[in-house]
Amino acid sequence: METIILMIFGVVVAPILGGLISGVDRKVTARLQSRFGPPILQPFYDVAKLFGKVKVINNFWQVFCAWVYLIAAALSVALLFAQSDLLLIFFVQAIGAVFLVMGGLASSSPYSQVGAQRELIQVLTYEPLIILVFASIFMVTGSFRIDEILAYDQPLLVKLPLMFIVLGYALTIKLRKSPFDFSTSHHAHQELVKGVLTEFSGPYLGIIELAHWYETVFILGICALFWHTSLVGVVLLLASTYFAEILIDNTMSRMTWRWMLKYVWSVGLVMSFVNLIWLHVG
């Protein structure tokens, strides 16, 4: 019973939280560029407006993929709140990521196709890292279940500092921030318009935005596991992580997928192995 209430709570609260985070993100970004910036509630206006637009669709699959993406993202957050199994959560969110790519591939527009290919490479880049993070959490706590991880008496950050940075890479890619924002970006007009989202419009773009908020909350939730022992710690950790994310977004330029694959895998894998060996020896 309690788990069901927690799941519903997660599904309801996550988009509100995600929207607020993205509003703050835009505001802080604007301040960093010495602009005034849009109001904090701007993302909600955007999505509400998108839902009010006329539906223009290419084919059935596009709509279907958008919905599956949203449901998978919401379900992964719900499972996270219900303190379920990390591996199960991982597979559910991977389904969402794959369906977004399929939605992009469903139409024959070249921008959408190129965007989908790039998105697929992004997915391939961050999924192994997330798996490694989950595996290292397992090595420390001896369990994949979140309720048992939460029972662990020490912050995971003490034992897995490098894994947290690896998770930071996954977060940057998942949030589609520079230098990894090459599958969909507002600022890549000539290059690929809006990448994988090019063919989604109106309400379906709104659905994807909503799913993106769920994903933001999902990854930040995983980050929160690293300092689960104190509430202040969680807030501090998440705030500083997200601020670092915005800072990186504003100081880096977009890179190519080759660079991303080489850089993220080499750095990510080396850091993971160093951390795991250290864990094993220590």
Next chain:
Amino acid sequence: MFKKFIDKSRAKSPWIMHFDCGSCNGCDIEVLACLTPMYDVERFGVVNVGNPKHADVLLVTGTVNPRNAKVLRNIYDQMPDPKGVIAIGACGLSGGIFRECYNVLGGIDKVIPVDVYVPGCPAKPEAIIDGVVTALAKFEGLRG
């Protein structure tokens, strides 16, 4: 209640798409100037998108000729309703200094319906922002 919020949001989040039909490019640069920190239209929720399928407001500068009229029409048709069109600069309004040219059709409104006209050669960024805000009044008029 939800419907009301959507109507309010429409006026608060106009995503613009910018199409330059040609001519001297002066107005084109002024439109982009609006997006710089100096004028910062993003504080009104404006985002410059490169995709007609995501756009709410189409900003058109320059002169229409038989060749790009097709492109303009195509872009206009791809934008989902509700949408607004703003013609910018003397060229967009009537052909401006190019109106006597053999290939110029005249104003943008010869090709697609225009909601707001922003005069000037080039149009001032302030006037363009004013035009966008006026076009939003059309969205609010949809409330009915």
